[in-house]
Amino acid sequence: MLLAVDAGNTNLVFALVDETRTIRARWRIATDARRTADQYAVWLHQLLELEGYGRSDVSAVIIGTVVPRALHNLEVLAEKYFHVTPMIAGSASAPYDIALDVDEPKSVGADRALNSIAAHNIQAGDLIVIDFGTATTFDVVDGSGAYKGGIIAPGINLSLDALVAAAAKLPRIAIEAPANTSVIGRTTESQMLIGIYWGYIAMIEGLVARLKAEIGRPVTVLATGGLATLFDQHTDAFDRIEPDLTIQGLALLAQKARP
Missing domain, CATH: 3.30.420.40 (ATPase, nucleotide binding domain)
Structure with missing residues (x-):
């Protein structure tokens, strides 16, 4: 194996x-x-x-x-x-089998290239791949499987850590879906949760809308990473969740590279 x-x-x-x-x-x-x-x-x-x-x-x-x-x-x-x-992955022993159609192909992270390979194998057509990791990345893959570029935003845990570190009186809270859809918090903790959770939902929906408008063709949105299912509860931005996209990309690459 x-x-x-x-x-x-x-x-x-x-x-x-x-x-x-x-x-x-x-x-x-x-x-x-x-x-x-x-x-x-x-x-x-x-x-x-x-x-x-x-x-x-x-x-x-x-x-x-x-x-x-x-x-x-x-x-x-x-x-x-x-x-x-x-x-x-990405070396002579297992080269990427997609075009990295960006200004600096060598700067594309392995995870983003692997996600693009796996996403194209799973779903035909133009794609937006959102990966919730240390950073939250939005990657655009065209119908031929070429990686066209994307967006890098701070990950939600990174954002929360920075907020807590910079504000002495703010407590550390867990990332979770709010109990209701109200955006008027009644406590410090609830206000922080609303800001981080609904703020992130707004960012996701806003950036996906802008990407779709710029692409100008029907697009399928795939989400991966541990927090994808958390946000999926309160947004219709994702068409499908693929929790193991990077591993799937590695398996595809290895299958093609091995004799």
Whole structure:
């Protein structure tokens, strides 16, 4: 099976994917560029066993990362503990099979390219892909599968952290859907929740509307990332939710790159 590794700025996801690109197991750990291959191996070995698998079940590894400092230890993990040379998304071992039709193709993050590859495989036509991660990204993919560019906005947790850090009297609150649709808060906490949640809904709907108007053709909106389902409760901006889009992109890339 394939071990797909998605190294993001906040979390690092390992997923075990079979030959039909079905995810058999997935595990998440906080991203730490200082974590060694040996530390990854101890943690991952125990989790594999809990799911009924072993290291011998992994026949290939593919890594997609937006954290360059984390790459070396992940490569060592693949070579030392799984005895395979890992494919690196976007490199000669696993090149992107879509056009990056932007002014600076080399600056496109691996996650955004992988999301575009997976989204085009899932849904035909023009697409907007929204990924709720450390940053919230809006990516535009045309009907041919080419990545055309997009938008980068602060992630909701990043925005909330900055607000709490800069205002001494504001408490830390959890991100959740408000109990009702009122936008007049009666407490400090409810006012913060309204501002962050409904403010984000307004941003999503506003930016999607502007993107659709600029594209000028029918567009399907796909959302991914852990918070997609949270916002889906109170907006019609998304046509479908795909929680594992980046992993799906890695699996597609590996399938095409392997003999």
